[in-house]
Every structure is written in C-alpha cells, then in structure tokens.
Amino acid sequence: MPELLHISDIHFGPAFLPDRAAAIQHVIAHRRPDLVVVSGDLTRRAKRHQFEAAAEFLASFEEPVAVTPGNHDVPLYRVWERILSPYGLYREYVRQDLDSVYRIDGLTLVSLNSTGPLRITNGRLHGAQFEFAERAFDASPQSDFRAIVTHHHLASPPDFAHGHAIPGGRRALTRFTDMGVELILAGHLHRAYIGDSLDFLPSEGRESGIVIVQCGTTTSSRGRGRERLKNSLNYIRASRKEIHVTHYLWRDTGGCFQPHSEHRFGTASSAWLAPSAGAGTVSSREEGT
Numbered sequence: 387m388p389e390l391l392h393i394s395d396i397h398f399g400p401a402f403l404p405d406r407a408a409a410i411q412h413v414i415a416h417r418r419p420d421l422v423v424v425s426g427d428l429t430r431r432a433k434r435h436q437f438e439a440a441a442e443f444l445a446s447f448e449e450p451v452a453v454t455p456g457n458h459d460v461p462l463y464r465v466w467e468r469i470l471s472p473y474g475l476y477r478e479y480v481r482q483d484l485d486s487v488y489r490i491d492g493l494t495l496v497s498l499n500s501t502g503p504l505r506i507t508n509g510r511l512h513g514a515q516f517e518f519a520e521r522a523f524d525a526s527p528q529s530d531f532r533a534i535v536t537h538h539h540l541a542s543p544p545d546f547a548h549g550h551a552i553p554g555g556r557r558a559l560t561r562f563t564d565m566g567v568e569l570i571l572a573g574h575l576h577r578a579y580i581g582d583s584l585d586f587l588p589s590e591g592r593e594s595g596i597v598i599v600q601c602g603t604t605t606s607s608r609g610r611g612r613e614r615l616k617n618s619l620n621y622i623r624a625s626r627k628e629i630h631v632t633h634y635l636w637r638d639t640g641g642c643f644q645p646h647s648e649h650r651f652g653t654a655s656s657a658w659l660a661p662s663a664g665a666g667t668v669s670s671r672e673e674g675t
Contacts, residue, residue, distance in 0.1 A: 388493035388531060391419040391449075392620040394573030394601035397458065398439040399430025401606040406617050407443060409642050410604065413634065414449065417621055420490050422449050425573035425601060426456025426501075426537030428480065431463075437479040444480065452488040453481060454497040456537040456574065457507055472503035485515055487522040493533065493624065494526035500536040500552060500572075509538035509552050509574075516561050523565055531624045533569040534562055540570060541586040541598055543579035543611075559583045562596060568653055569597050569624060576603040577611040578618045580631055580649050597629045597651045619643060626653055 391414060396402070414422070424444070429436035437459075444451050459476050461468040473484060484499035496519045500509035523532055540555040552558075562570065563583065570583075577600070584595035602618035603609050609616045617636035622629065629651045634643040 387623050387625045388421065388490055389417065389419045390421050390423050390493075390495075390533075390571075390622040390624065391417065392423045392425065392571050392599060392601050392622060393604040394425040394537075394619075395427040395456065395458075395576055395603035395606060395608070396424065396440065396443065397427055397430045397603065397606035397608065398436040398443070399433070401430060401608050402439075403605050403607060403617070405641065406605040406636055406643075409636070410619065411446070413619065413621070413643050414447070419449055419621070421488065421493070421495070422447050422451045423495070423535050423571055424451060424453040425535050425571050426454050427458040427573060427603075428453070428456070428476075429459055430606075432459050432461045432475060434475055437475045441479040450488065450490065452486070452495055452497055452535060454486075454535055454537055455480070455484060455499055455501055457501050457509060460501055460503045462506065468503050472501075485518050489526060489530070492529070492531055494523060494530045495533040495535060496522045497535045500538040509536075510554060511536070511552070511558050516558075519562070519567075520565055523567075529626070531569070531626060532565065532567045533571065533624070534567050535571040537572060538574050539572045539579075539598075539600055541581075541583065543575070543577065543581075543600065544585070556587055559587050559596065563587075567596055568626075569599065569622070569629060571599050571601070571620075571622075573601050573603075575600060575611075576606075576609050577613045578602040578620070578633060580620070580633060580647075582651065594653060597631070599631055617643075618646075628652060 428440035579600040631649040635646040
C-alpha cells in the first residue's frame with residue numbers, strides 16, 4: 387500500500403516558517419512515506435535565493451520527491467522574465483520537466499503544471515497535458531493506483547467563498563475520471579479540503595469519484611479561511627480498495643504537526659460499494675476538514 391506525505395505552498399521568502407519545515411522531518415521519521423509530494427509554490431517571489439533555499443529543502447528528504455510548480459514560482463514583477471523565461475529558475479534549481487511521471491511500487495503519479503504565467507494567479511490544464519497523463523497511465527501496470535498532482539485546485543471547497551476552481555476544472559475531473567484516476571492532490575488555496583469529485587460532478591452510472599485532497603500552506607504564515615495563521619499537511623495511504631487520509635495541523639503548544647482528522651474512502655474496487663454499503667466514512671476529533 388503506497389504511502390504519501392503531501393505538503394504544499396512552502397513559500398521560501400519573508401513568510402517562511404523554519405520551525406514548520408523542520409517539523410516535517412519528524413512526521414516523516416514517524417510515518418516513513420514512500421513518496422513526498424509537493425504541490426507547488428516553493429517560493430514567495432521566484433527569486434534566485436528563494437529557489438536556492440527550496441532546492442536545499444527538497445534535497446534534505448531521503449525519500450523520493452514529486453513536485454510541481456506553483457504560480458508563485460513564476461516571476462510576478464519581473465515582467466520580461468515572466469514573458470520570455472517564466473520557468474527559468476524553477477528548471478535550474480528544481481526540475482527541468484514541468485509535467486512529470488513518478489512511479490513507486492503500486493503507484494503511478496502524474497504531476498501536471500497548472501500555472502499560466504500570463505494569468506498570474508489562476509491556472510489551467512491543456513489538452514496536451516491530458517494526453518500526457520493518458521500515455522503515462524497506459525504505460526503503467528494495470529494494477530497501479532493512479533494519482534494526479536497539480537498546484538491549482540480543480541474543485542472549490544463548498545464553504546470557502548474565495549476558492550474558485552480553475553477554468554475547465556469540471557472538464558478536467560471528467561477526463562481524469564475516465565482515465566481511472568483515484569486521487570488528486572493540489573494546493574494554492576492555503577486552506578485544506580478533503581472530499582470526493584462526486585460532490586461537484588454527480589454522474590449517473592458512476593459509483594465512485596476521485597478523492598480530492600487539498601493541502602493548506604505547510605510552512606508559511608499565509609493560511610486562509612479557517613486555516614488563517616495555521617499550517618497543515620496530509621498523509622495518505624492508498625490502495626485499490628481504500629484511500630485513508632490523515633490531515634495534520636500545526637500545534638503551537640507542542641511545536642509540531644499533529645493529526646487533526648481522519649478520512650476513509652472506498653474505491654471503485656472496494657467491497658464497500660456493494661449494495662447497501664456506504665462509499666466512504668469520515669471521522670474527526672474536532673471540526674471536519
């Protein structure tokens with residue numbers, strides 16, 4: 387059963403919180419994930435020294451790391467650079483490829499760059515990227531769990547007024563459902579959300595949707611909504627039968643990330659989807675996430 391640590395919106399720069407970054411290693415030491423997934427915004431303003439710090443941070447993980455760029459990893463005020471070479475520093479310090487495939491035993495994860503340098507904040511996925519994902523999944527073992535990571539969210543949290551999804555989000559969810567994707571990871575909102583694509587894209591004949599896992603900002607002071615001034619990360623255990631998500635929040639009292647809520651979802655292969663069985667359950671020690 388592949389296990390993933392999901393962090394996001396690191397924001398090396400003025401808002402970066404070093405103690406949160408150090409605490410990630412404690413979660414890793416305790417849980418031992420197979421893959422660390424970083425869903426974008428490594429920097430605050432895409433400056434060279436910020437990318438240098440981000441590269442050092444990523445290199446500190448002994449585990450494999452999957453990463454995708456965020457809108458803050460593209461220059462904002464350096465307009466000519468944003469137009470002519472928007473990913474220059476990202477490619478120099480982080481990864482040459484903007485769309486990538488990561489495979490560990492039992493899992494194929496496709497990272498898709500959802501940023502649009504000329505759109506600044508909002509993003510979009512393009513037809514060629516869907517084709518890239520289809521080829522990746524077609525080339526992977528049929529038994530692999532299939533996951534996608536983008537920076538921008540494809541569905542809006544129902545209780546967050548400022549969380550408009552990217553243009554074409556519903557179309558993307560439909561395409562990924564048709565590919566057999568079972569999990570989508572994203573960030574951008576600085577506010578976590580964990581749910582099911584059927585909440586946004588109900589469809590007759592589909593008994594299960596895609597589990598959507600949004601991560602708040604893990605290491606900056608820029609949390610939003612009910613995670614204002616908070617930090618979060620997610621730990622995911624995934625199989626063809628069940629997806630188990632543990633949502634962590636930073637606790638000042640302990641100076642560490644601690645579990646906040648547990649979420650369990652059945653998949654299309656799950657016996658939970660037999661007649662009269664529920665498709666998923668959620669339990670939380672505090673308010674639901």
